[in-house]
Amino acid sequence: LLQMSKQLDMFKTNLEEFASKHKQEIRKNPKFRVQFQDMCATIGVDPLASGKGFWSEMLGVGDFYYELGVQIIEVCLALKHRNGGLITLEELHQQVLKGRGKFAQDVSQDDLLRAIKKLKVLGNGFGIIPVGGTYLIQSVPAELNMDHTVVLQLAEKKGYVTVSEIRTSLKWETERAKQVLEHLLKEGMAWLDTQAAGEPQYWLPALFTELYSQEITPEEAKEAIP
Amino acid sequence: MDRFSWTSGLLELGETLVVQQRGVRLYDGEEKVKFDSGVLLLSTHRLIWRDQKNHECCIAIPLSQVVFIEEQAAGIGKSAKIVVHLHPASSNKEPGPFQSSKYSYIKLSFKEHGQIEFYRRLSEEMTQRRWETMPAGQTIQVNKDPQVGRIRAVGIVGIERKLEEKRKETDKNISEAFEDLSKLMEKAKEMVDLSKSIANKIKEKQGDITEDETIRFKSYLLSMGIANPVTRETYGSGTQYHMQLAKQLAGILQTPLEERGGIMSLTEVYCLVNRARGLELLSPEDLVNACKMLESLKLPLRLRIFDSGVMVIELQSHNEEEMVASALETVSEKGSLTADEFAKLVGMSVLLAKERLLLAEKMGHLCRDDSVEGLRFYPNLFLTQS
Numbered sequence: 373l374l375q376m377s378k379q380l381d382m383f384k385t386n387l388e389e390f391a392s393k394h395k396q397e398i399r400k401n402p403k404f405r406v407q408f409q410d411m412c413a414t415i416g417v418d419p420l421a422s423g424k425g426f427w428s429e430m431l432g433v434g435d436f437y438y439e440l441g442v443q444i445i446e447v448c449l450a451l452k453h454r455n456g457g458l459i460t461l462e463e464l465h466q467q468v469l470k471g472r473g474k475f476a477q478d479v480s481q482d483d484l485l486r487a488i489k490k491l492k493v494l495g496n497g498f499g500i501i502p503v504g505g506t507y508l509i510q511s512v513p514a515e516l517n518m519d520h521t522v523v524l525q526l527a528e529k530k531g532y533v534t535v536s537e538i539r540t541s542l543k544w545e546t547e548r549a550k551q552v553l554e555h556l557l558k559e560g561m562a563w564l565d566t567q568a569a570g571e572p573q574y575w576l577p578a579l580f581t582e583l584y585s586q587e588i589t590p591e592e593a594k595e596a597i598p
Numbered sequence: 599m600d601r602f603s604w605t606s607g608l609l610e611l612g613e614t615l616v617v618q619q620r621g622v623r624l625y626d627g628e629e630k631v632k633f634d635s636g637v638l639l640l641s642t643h644r645l646i647w648r649d650q651k652n653h654e655c656c657i658a659i660p661l662s663q664v665v666f667i668e669e670q671a672a673g674i675g676k677s678a679k680i681v682v683h684l685h686p687a688s689s690n691k692e693p694g695p696f697q698s699s700k701y702s703y704i705k706l707s708f709k710e711h712g713q714i715e716f717y718r719r720l721s722e723e724m725t726q727r728r729w730e731t732m733p734a735g736q737t738i739q740v741n742k743d744p745q746v747g748r749i750r751a752v753g754i755v756g757i758e759r760k761l762e763e764k765r766k767e768t769d770k771n772i773s774e775a776f777e778d779l780s781k782l783m784e785k786a787k788e789m790v791d792l793s794k795s796i797a798n799k800i801k802e803k804q805g806d807i808t809e810d811e812t813i814r815f816k817s818y819l820l821s822m823g824i825a826n827p828v829t830r831e832t833y834g835s836g837t838q839y840h841m842q843l844a845k846q847l848a849g850i851l852q853t854p855l856e857e858r859g860g861i862m863s864l865t866e867v868y869c870l871v872n873r874a875r876g877l878e879l880l881s882p883e884d885l886v887n888a889c890k891m892l893e894s895l896k897l898p899l900r901l902r903i904f905d906s907g908v909m910v911i912e913l914q915s916h917n918e919e920e921m922v923a924s925a926l927e928t929v930s931e932k933g934s935l936t937a938d939e940f941a942k943l944v945g946m947s948v949l950l951a952k953e954r955l956l957l958a959e960k961m962g963h964l965c966r967d968d969s970v971e972g973l974r975f976y977p978n979l980f981l982t983q984s
Contacts, residue, residue, distance in 0.1 A: 408779060421883055422881050424820060425820060426822060441882065493882045496949075513908050
């Protein structure tokens with residue numbers, strides 16, 4: 373144990389040296405951060421485990437990600453009433469950048485994902501769901517199993533999905549499709565459009581901005597409708 | 599510094615090089631300027647400064663501008679300097695790097711020495727004033743410069759070249775950073791391996807290791823961010839740090855909890871605490887670990903985990919079961935309520951409102967109506983109206 377203590381001190385010195393030369397680089401360069409995180413993961417070190425760890429204290433990586441965590445929580449909370457607690461990584465990224473302002477450090481999607489992985493431990497149901505080429509971020513403790521995830525992925529293309537589409541693409545029984553869709557409705561993650569031509573469409577607000585990326589105010593909306 | 603003009607650095611006809619010195623930095627009066635590393639050349643007519651990294655960056659000042667010079671000795675951490683006092687810039691001066699300056703003198707800082715010789719030569723030239731007698735004509739090339747015959751381009755090409763050099767400089771910095779990072783990681787890997795071997799020894803010796811040593815080991819793991827090989831927890835829970843943190847939290851959260859009805863979700867706590875700290879933030883794991891210790895430290899708060907996995911902090915004095923009774927009243931008054939509606943009525947977050955209603959249901963006081971329109975709770979008439 374004594375040996376470890378000595379080596380720890382040596383390591384601390386090495387890290388201090390590294391920090392004095394490259395601390396700025398980590399803060400400013402998202403690609404360098406990815407490299408850094410990957411290397412840590414390979415050797416079995418988690419630089420974000422504790423704010424009291426060397427990494428956090430000397431390189432300042434901790435504060436960067438923990439603060440990002442706070443911003444992510446706030447964005448998700450603000451939009452939950454609209455999307456039921458599901459949001460695309462892109463939209464989250466946009467909103468977080470907006471909140472940080474012009475002079476803040478650059479934040480990449482990889483940074484967001486890492487921060488979210490750390491937030492999971494708070495028990496609030498944070499989850500990352502791969503869809504299409506990107507991810508949906510869940511921020512509520514709703515149970516989403518494989519069935520739900522698969523339907524979300526199907527809906528990603530158009531922003532909505534119908535029972536027939538699920539039957540055709542996934543080869544499910546109507547009952548199974550309906551169960552999944554009703555669960556999403558209940559959780560507020562899907563909205564039902566019964567006026568669609570043909571059959572009812574289940575829309576996912578989380579995917580709205582991907583396809584129709586214009587946010588307009590209520591006044592503008594009034595003017596747009598004749 | 600506004601007396602300087604851009605120049606090609608080539609000597610003119612009739613102009614002779616007297617002495618040159620590397621490693622010279624320029625000051626505008628007392629202030630450092632970006633010309634921090636260059637070759638300073640003294641000719642019969644001018645003082646010329648060329649950037650060591652970017653040879654195209656070259657400025658000069660005619661010796662006729664010099665009023666007088668003085669020496670400034672070196673100090674601790676400071677190089678020796680020559681202070682050059684100047685006449686005001688003439689109106690027909692060629693364009694230079696600075697339009698104006700509040701100083702009428704500049705300093706030449708000799709980072710690689712050589713100032714004694716330079717001062718001597720400069721004084722000589724100031725005395726002889728050879729520029730007055732030898733008119734400068736067309737430019738000729740100086741063979742001292744290894745890059746003979748280069749044309750310095752001003753304008754777009756010059757700017758592009760500078761950007762290219764800057765980019766190469768940045769790339770060099772980044773690859774240097776990666777190299778340093780790899781070396782650092784090697785050392786970190788050694789630490790991980792060492793901690794594994796120690797953990798193994800602990801397992802084998804079972805009881806031969808004191809509690810004090812265990813605590814120390816855990817704190818070492820925490821510093822390095824290494825998962826505890828024995829318990830698989832990355833946070834070395836139960837360290838001194840977390841105990842202190844728990845006590846701090848008890849102090850910080852007392853009032854906010856009272857304001858929010860005695861209960862807060864852990865994400866709320868995370869945001870509240872970190873926003874207040876501003877710096878040296880807590881990691882989510884730090885928070886969870888500290889909260890796990892609240893009860894054992896007999897602090898007035900406790901961590902509670904609902905069936906859904908939602909984690910909250912409550913005041914010891916808060917009794918969720920009692921709150922359920924009042925929730926039942928509220929629901930009965932309204933006939934039925936969803937979590938959203940209940941939350942609005944009571945002034946709680948939807949998350950906690952839902953947990954309370956679910957708890958009430960678990961205790962048998964409420965029944966659910968689960969439909970597409972949402973989850974709605976009714977008083978359990980089966981129980982009360984049998």
